[in-house]
Amino acid sequence: MARIAIVYHSGYGHTARQATSVHDGAASVPGVTAQLIPVSDVDRHWDDLAAADAVVFGAPTYMGSLSAAFKEFMEKSSKVWAAQGWKDKLAAGFTNSASQSGDKLNSLVELVIFASQHGMLWVSLGLLPGNNTSKGSDDDLNRLGSYTGAMAQSNADQGADAMRDSDLGTAAHLGRRVAELALRLR
Numbered sequence: 001m002a003r004i005a006i007v008y009h010s011g012y013g014h015t016a017r018q019a020t021s022v023h024d025g026a027a028s029v030p031g032v033t034a035q036l037i038p039v040s041d042v043d044r045h046w047d048d049l050a051a052a053d054a055v056v057f058g059a060p061t062y063m064g065s066l067s068a069a070f071k072e073f074m075e076k077s078s079k080v081w082a083a084q085g086w087k088d089k090l091a092a093g094f095t096n097s098a099s100q101s102g103d104k105l106n107s108l109v110e111l112v113i114f115a116s117q118h119g120m121l122w123v124s125l126g127l128l129p130g131n132n133t134s135k136g137s138d139d140d141l142n143r144l145g146s147y148t149g150a151m152a153q154s155n156a157d158q159g160a161d162a163m164r165d166s167d168l169g170t171a172a173h174l175g176r177r178v179a180e181l182a183l184r185l186r
């Protein structure tokens with residue numbers, strides 16, 4: 001049995017939908033339980049994070065960086081950092097923004113550094129890039145061509161219901177990959 005926690009922030013619901021796909025991908029693996037934890041509720045869930053085998057972090061990209069609400073969670077986690085309480089857990093990350101790039105990579109790099117400060121083991125996306133040949137399309141998994149984590153792009157004038165299946169499938173892939181690796185590590 002392996003436990004996966006997904007800690008995320010979402011101001012307007014898009015990243016929450018991405019987080020749900022990560023959760024569903026992880027929960028689809030037999031022998032794995034997955035738990036969604038919005039950063040607004042994290043104070044009720046520090047014990048769940050301590051018990052998790054893997055933690056997947058996610059936030060929207062705001063001003064080229066992780067959202068402020070997520071950063072508040074990062075700073076709150078400094079007590080755990082001091083005790084290296086998450087050392088050797090798996091970590092992975094996802095982000096969503098309005099532009100195709102929108103400087104999303106910076107947010108994932110921030111998550112890599114955050115997880116590394118906690119002594120965690122970073123799990124990459126593990127998908128080749130999609131949509132980068134004449135035969136590709138926006139329907140391809142990993143259409144935004146990330147290696148570090150799962151990216152999604154949501155038009156600024158549309159709600160979360162308009163998010164692309166390819167981005168949600170990419171998020172689900174990351175959840176499955178983390179879950180399978182967590183089981184192997186056990």
Ligand SMILES: Cc1cc2nc3c(=O)[nH]c(=O)nc-3n(C[C@H](O)[C@H](O)[C@H](O)COP(=O)(O)O)c2cc1C
Pocket residue numbers: 009010011012013014015016060061062063064065096097098099100101102103154155156
């Ligand atoms: C304060 C703010 C800053 C933003 N900065 C960026 C940005 O740097 N790059 C980008 O592509 N989109 C940016 N956006 C758009 C959001 O990333 C996009 O609307 C995203 O889908 C929001 O996710 P959420 O619904 O989970 O909050 C910004 C939005 C807000 C509110």
